[in-house]
Amino acid sequence: MDMAATEPRVTMDEITALAKRRGFIFQSSEIYGGLNGFYDYGPLGAILKRNVKNAWWRDTVELRDDVVGFDSSIIMHPLTWKASGHIDAFHDKLVDCRVCKHRFRFDHLKDPNQCPDCGSKQSFTEPRNFNLMMKTQIGPMEDSASTAYLRPETAQGIFVNFKNVYQTARKRPPFGIAQIGKSFRNEITPGNFTYRVREFEQAELEYFVPDDGKDLEIFREWVDRRKNWYAQYGVKPDRLRFYELTEKERPHYAKAGIDVEYLFPWGWGELESIAHRGTYDLDAHMALSGKDLRFFDEASKAHYTPILIESSAGMDRTTLTMLVDAYDRERSTDPNGKATDRVVLRFHPYIAPVQIAVFSLARNKPDLVERARSIEMALRPSYRTQYDEGNIGQLYRRQDEIGTPLCVTIDYDTLEDGTVTVRERDSMKQERVPQSGLERYLHERIGA
Secondary structure, eight states: OOOGGGGGGHHHHHHHHHHHHHTSSEOOOOOOOOOOOOOOOOOOOHHHHHHHHHHHHIIIIIIIISSEEEEOOOOOHHHHHHHHTTTHOOEEEEEETTTOEEEGGGGGOOTTOTTTTTTBBSOOOOOEEEEOOEEEEEESSSSSGEEEEOOOOOOHHHHHHHHHHHHHTTTTSEEEEEEEEEEOOSSSSSTTTTBSSEEEEEEEEEEEEEEOOOHHHHHHHHHHHHHHHHHHTTTTTTGEEEOOOOTSOOOOTOOOOEEEEEEEETTTEEEEEEEEETHHHHHHHHHHHHHOOOOTTTTTTTEEEEEEEEEEEEEEHHHHHHHHHEEEEEEEEEESEHHHEEEOOOOTTTSSSSEEEEOOOEEEEEHHHHHHHHHHHHTTTSOOOOEEHHHHHHHHHHHHTTSSEEEEEEEEEHHHEEEEEEEETTOEEEEEHHHHHHHHHHHHHHHH
């Protein structure tokens, strides 16, 4: 790997400052001091995250005829989590420092004999298991019979509904079931902004295949498809890796596993897991529920349990990846010889929260404002647009910083000859374009 790729291009402090300043991401409940591990997405962040989810959904579901959509409940029967192993085995090792009273995940400590916060040596308690599921109660009485859990993943809803889905959707393996939804994990030490949080969204594909010897081939096909997805939306290839898990690193039932990782400012972090899970999940639910979740093959008149290929991606982590990966800072010199920095987010046009900004060069000229607003309104059905007015230099810098690919400026010449100025984000080149041909010009450069 290119050693330059290991050098952070941006710090997380810069990312969090930009995220708040421009309305991407805020600390949840900030006026009350915030709540660790929870974040709110602002006006631009909400659109950015939705665009990331839409891109995943379009590629995984809409462009395929062998994948159907699904949306399961956040709260499920508690026995769901017994069958999945989450009640018995979904633990992290927890330690406390006896001196400063701070709590840590044992596997995150660089030195298990010294506290990273207060420096005390040999001050940790013995590691103990901490279940990561969040408990809640169903009904009016807070007793043991009403205990339930917020789901720690979305996949189990797909498994328990496998038979309902394939029968009503009239699908037969190989086919997939996909969903995007909220999950909750009571992380001991959330951190790195929205990377490790307690409330997050997952995009999961469960792809069911017959045991005909093609399962590993299909697994590799999904790995390639996910590689192409990240490349399609411009994630830098030298900052993305597909790490193949060894036999010791995989669960005992898995024949193959790939972790998709991105090089964040703090180091490599997992974005997605692609796994060959065998028949483990359906077998576990059949064993505990006593219900038959096997597929019935009309051709052979036989029942069988399909093999599962899973792709599980964190949408908050992927959104953060898009934000970090797009970030760039350029040093330039203005006409007076003064050095200035330009911060720009080089989002792919499909991902960018605003695709086209339309400006009036003067806010006190009704003719310019009216023309600019009418152009922006005409473009709005086809693109994500934003109208603004004021100092042109400040307008450009603002749009650069939120990642808008193209800006259209209406000036005095527009009223005379019907042309507008289109400025491109990355190159900063400007071109006069007839208003009558503007939509075609934009479509050629940004699509629709």
